[in-house]
Amino acid sequence: MNIVIVESPAKAKTINKYLGSGYKVLASYGHVRDLPPKDGSVLPEEDFKMSWAVDSKSQKRLSDIASAVKDADRLILATDPDREGEAISWHVLEVLKKKKLLKDKKVERVVFNAITKNAILEAMQNPREIDEPLVDAYLARRALDYLVGFTLSPVLWRKLPGARSAGRVQSVALRLVCQRENEIEDFVSEEYWSILANLTTPAQDAVQARLTKFDGKKLQKLDIKNEQQATAIRTMLENASFKVSSVESKPQKRNPFAPFTTSTLQQEASRKCGFAAARTMQVAQGLYEGVTIGGETTGLITYMRTDGVQIAQEAIHSARSVIGKQFGDRYVPEKPRFYSSKAKNAQEAHEAIRPTDLSRHPRDVAKYLDPDAARLYELIWKRTIASQMESAVLERTTVDIDATSGGQTAQLRATGSVVRFDGFLTLYQEGRDDEEDEDSRRLPAMNKDDVLARTGIEANQHFTEPPPRYTEATLVKKMEELGIGRPSTYAATLQTLRDRGYVVQDKKRLVPQDKGRLVTAFLEGFFERYVEYDFTAALEDQLDKISAGDLDWKKVLRDFWNPFHEICDEVIKRSNTEVLDALNEILSAHVFPDKGDGTDPRKCPKCETGRLSLKVSRYGAFVGCSNYNKDKKDGKIPNEDPPHCDYTRQVSATGDGADEAAGDGPKVLGVDPETGLEVSLRTGRFGPYVQLGEEAKPKRSSLPRGWSPSDIDLEKALQLLSLPRDVGPHPEDGKMITAGLGRFGPFVHHDSTYANLDGPEEVFSVGINRAVTLLAEKRAKGGGRRGAAKPLKELGEHPDGGAINVYSGRYGPYVKWEKINATLPKDSKPEEVTLEQAVELVNAKAQAKGKTKKAAPKKAAAKKTGGKATDGAAKGVLKDFGAHPDGGEMSLRDSGRLGIRLKWDKKFIPLGKDVDPDKLTFEDAVSIVNAQKATG
Template sequence: MNVVVVESPAKAKTINKYLGPGYKVLASFGHVRDLPAKDGSVLPDQDFEMFWEVDTASQKRMRDIADAVKSSDGLFLATDPDREGEAISWHVLDLLKKKKVIGDKPVKRVVFNAITKKAVLDAMANPRDIDTPLVDAYLARRALDYLVGFNLSPVLWRKLPGARSAGRVQSVALRLVCDRETEIERFVAEEYWNISALLKTPRGDEFEARLVSHQGKRMQRNSVTNGDQAAGIKALLEGAAFAVDSVEAKPVKRNPGPPFTTSTLQQAASSKLGFSASRTMQIAQKLYEGIDIGGETVGLITYMRTDGVQMAPEAIEAARAAVLDQFGPRYVPEKARLYSTKAKNAQEAHEAIRPTDFNRSPDKLRRFLDSDQMRLYDLIWKRGIASQMASAEIERTTVEILADNNGEKAGLRAVGSVIRFDGFIAAYTDQREEGEAPEDGDDEDGRLPEINAREALAKQKVNASQHFTEPPPRYSEASLIKKMEELGIGRPSTYAATLKTLSDREYVVMDKRKLIPHSKGRLVTAFLENFFNKYVEYDFTADLEEKLDKISAGELNWKDVLRAFWQDFFAQIEDTKELRVTNVLDALNEALAPLVFPKREDGSDPRICQVCGTGNLSLKLGKYGAFVGCSNYPECNFTRQLTSEGGAEAEAGGNEPRALGKDPVTEEEITLRSGRFGPYVQRGEGKEAKRSSLPKGWAPADIDFEKALSLLSLPRDVGAHPETGKMISAGLGRYGPFVLHDGTYANLEGIEDVLSIGLNRAVTVLAEKKANPGGRGRTAAVALKELGEHPDGGAMTVREGRFGPYVNWGKVNATLPKGKDPQSVTVEEALVLIAERAAKDGGGKSKAKKAPAKSAKAKSEDGAAAKPKKTAAKPKAAAAKKAPAKTATKAKTTKKSAT
């Protein structure tokens, strides 16, 4: 019997069916060990020695794998075919060697790009050894990310309170978003005019032509810059005679794009399906690992972490055969299409993402897939099959028209396209590929009627429309991924994790699918650009990625790369010791002037305090982050919250609040304000004025007089309890909405409940609280979905909680990612979330079940000392105090680490 190790239980289940009774397939559940999120996990002064930690869940899994290997004939490491997969195999093998269970048993590495029976059996028949250079590249990347995050983040915490972390790729991606926002702020709109004429042929057909020249001068889109110029040209055309100067019809071929890579799939899924990058990868992972198709679990797509654009020869032949069968011989090109990537630093060791069987058309799989799976598979199948189809043949007609008004001349042009043969477009029957040819029967520039050279045209109407240039658009997830790929920043497997980190850190916010930098993100970026500029430069980051790729190719020594990086980085960290907070604030005031000091409508100096008239406004740093304050504090207590929109004029202490109306009882003014701790409403003035913060989900722009009055009326009396006769009240407290009776609090779901709850329901909620005193005023959460048994025993369920849906296993509660549908959670996703939550709890001090922290002498799972006594080369900036529980380097998780 042979043991086969893969990452996920779903993958293990599928492969076990393919291999039969002579094999035992076990899952590692991703990485089995990681660098502990504490000082000393990577020691530069000890030649970058790295100390790994195995979490509790992985220890049990490794024991199961070790027990199986003891009685086996051999070991096959069948983790994913990329750098992370190679690293998981290396970790598993290293731990098994330390457990001394390998002995002289043969150990082989097998890789397959698709989980199909043929691909798996072929891989098992052609094993290899672990790819050492690929593992070295993983070690270098992991060490770099640790050294940057764990040493740079403490500098941020000390010099820029409120900042949470910095990262080697994360911070550069954030800079892209912030730089675009700066471009938008500095953009000055310019006026331009479009001029066109509606003309009629002698046969009575109308068409539109646009101005392209005037008095022999070529006219660009923004050549006409004012209304007077536009009016003059329009007058010329109004009185001109029009004649066709030339008609040219030119055939044009449109070629299909290559199959998807990781980044192009994420871009297409974002723009066409509205999926986030992480959602796309979750669905693609499921399609790759296998779907139950009529009682058989089948992998539907090839491996989804790749930047290769080429398909395997047998896949190309299968695609061409499917084209012949489904579209006919004319749609099969004479030769197979071959593609090469244009992305910087791309590695083409793996296939592009494609269907494992082109005969499984989306229609055949519709009943086996859920809605999102179906939509993504449809996208992949169409792109894959179209990549091997004939070119579309389009006839593009250009008509040049001369307008003459008593010798004053202008030129106009009309363009139209007609698809003569749809070619690969036939694959897209219900959607259009971005940047490619239109669908069958659709016109790129519109159809033109029959137009002949030298014939006269009748003028119907002349249009002159005013426009203004627009700033560059904010990045979407798709366009940011595309930009990162163009610059060579990060790798395909890291994009989703990088974007998620920026969102989780609240460095960016998503608005209408556009990424807007939060004030926190802009502060961090400005700080890094001023004091660590080299490490957020695009070229430097791309060059480092190139070096990591050369390590994986065996062209560079990984420790040489680390030594060169650490020497300069350590010196930069040391230099920050002399950096004063005042230096930081001065630099940020200048770098973020449009954000910190937005222009005032009256034209006054935005840096002078409007309250006292003499103080200078400046950024201030508090416990909860940055805000704007007056230099005359405490005589002047003017403050303004710093927001991503430049900060609304909502300050405390003599500011300019927004009046909402007068209280009908007290006749005091009710106003909307914003302070250091966020927006709030206030009745009256002075220290005794009644105030109420805005509850979660209520935006300042939506607050009107009625809402403000209802907040200021809290707590409100609901009614007397029928048993005690004592009053029940409802209010908004430190821990959220509640009802109160005789000293007993019971939590409510939202502010709407506080404002609308009646006596009967309030009594019920209080009774449930009494029956469930440990539930903080809530009944036990009802399971939304049963997931089955955890591998370590105990039921797993998806539940609805106070802060949203979460996965529950025993005492472990793991919140679902934002936007995740509770009903779509799979067992594999739940196991990863639970393992992450358990790992994080293991580093805190609030959970009763966690193991005590290891000392320097404590033994790790593999029997080696967890960490030797440190020598002195760690930067004091990072080693001066014990790291907080949350650092830039993630705690141990069971899923793949990401840059």
């Protein structure tokens, strides 16, 4: 028996059909091992020793593979033909070697670029060994990404709370987005004018010409700067005569584009299909793995992770045949076309992305595909066929026209293009990221010395525009041009930036958020070398040389790690004040923009004596006054000390309706008719909110998601401040149903059950019938808090105090006393349980968990003994850290026999042996939680 290993079960099923009964194809389901997301997974001091871990799902799949290999004659590793595929094969091989299952067994590595019968059978006839340099390149990349992430991210967490993570490629991509935003903010628009003459030929055909020279001076785009200049020129032209001075026509060839690489496919799918990069790769994966056509599953496209632009000879011949049959022989070029990539760092070891069978027309396969897959297949098919078609032939005509009036002269130019032979354009034209209009107007016939009649002169005002924000397509294109990252990583990199909240997408444009700009500024200020484009591209070059066998991977790691580690150690020692001062300087134009009136943009608008500065808290960064004094706020220091100022705002100094953020203080919306207090709109560190009055603890309400500060008036503010509102008594028990806005959006609440509403507006209009229906639906789905569970039987008081009852649980009936739950024996009936039996059960459970019979008081803090709680308070809180930046309370708990653990939200996280609970800080707790989150 021959055992074949591939990544996905879909591939396994298809390939098994092609190979027959002598083969058994198993799926690894992607990577089977990875570096555990914790310190020590890569050890630089031990020559970059790497510790790999296998999760529970992969463990089962590896066990299945190992069982099959035991009785096999040959192991064939047939994972994808790229670096990640090579790494998966290597991991599987390493695991089997450790299990000592490969004695006297033949091990082969095969690769195929398409899941078709011919491609797979041919691959089986041409096996090879594991490509060690390619594996080395994988190890180097994995180690680098781990070392950067797990060394740099904790520095961020300590010096810039609220920041989520940093990465070798991720941070450089973020810098591109932030840098473009800086260019947009720094851009100063310039006024300019264009002059157009509308003319007619002797044959009465209309033609429009643009002014290019005036009084012998050649005019550039921005040379006519104001209306006065434009009016003078227009007046001259309105009295001028016009004559053609030259007519020039030149043939031009336009060649087709190369077949798709991963990045060009992502760019074009974004432009033409509106797909995000991740969606493009998801759909392409399905096309690669194939669909069932005529009872047989066949891959429709070649492997979709590649930067090669060449296609196989048989594909070229097939394309030329299709072109001849569908478009005619004149669309088939004399010689086949061959392409080479212009992208930096391109490795052309694999084919471009193309259909596996070019004779399979999009209309023939559309019925087997969902709409997105059909559109992407058609895009790939057209691009591939067009790449082998004849060039388009155009004729570009330029007509120069002289204008004279009195002693003044001017020259105008009319241009137009005519397609003489459409060539590949009959099938395919590449999409554009901008809105530039390629001048494809056809000009009427004109000859030298023709006199043209004037029908009108236009003088149009324009203003220069800033560069556009990046889209996913243009960012991928820029990253590829700079040599940052690899094609297979672009989609994941962009997704990470969104997941971290560093950027948001608005009308396909990537807009950096304050969180992202702060991270970028921090990295530029303290880790400038590691976010330089050239440095990142040079590192990619080195990694490519490793995969080619030209460079030692551990030398690359050493050269990177030593200076990087030193900088991290140096930055972590810097004071937070020093870091914030640097960020104030780097981000001054963004955080403290010039007001234009000569006043200090950092002067506090509230107390007028303090200076504004960036500040950080567990919730992230914000702007506050230098006169902020927590001790005074808490009443711990006398009034004669320096004044206390509690002015704060978000980092952005501008925003819709954020008057306070702009430095003008709260915006008064009016007076509440019931209390006579002022209602104001403000912006704090957590966003815009409305406030009633100026008391010590005024009533406030945050604006719900989707509500713009610019749309808030007194009526809306009073509605928000009126929440929660009573909807009415519930018909079953008479208890009041309320509606309000919470952390998870708008809701209705009754007893202990919360049910979501469709939107914020419904909070103010929801009626009793709708509310009762929503609450009933939520309860039917198991909604409500656990505390609301009704006992099956109330037994009475425990001898040590406290009610003891019988409840129904997901694992069967149980008795509950205080925090002790004891499952009933299988032969016990809940309704027959006595108080004595219940007491015996909970006491036995308490003793087994290391508790005394008398449970510790619910709110009593545990006593510390060498950093551990006493037995009498085994689950007591040792230390309360407060809320994690992403939500959820964190505390240190002694979990009895399970030891001291960090509790976050509803999860308990064991501490490593090297963690001293007594020295655990808030930042350490955040780091531990983030590492846990990374593992899912």
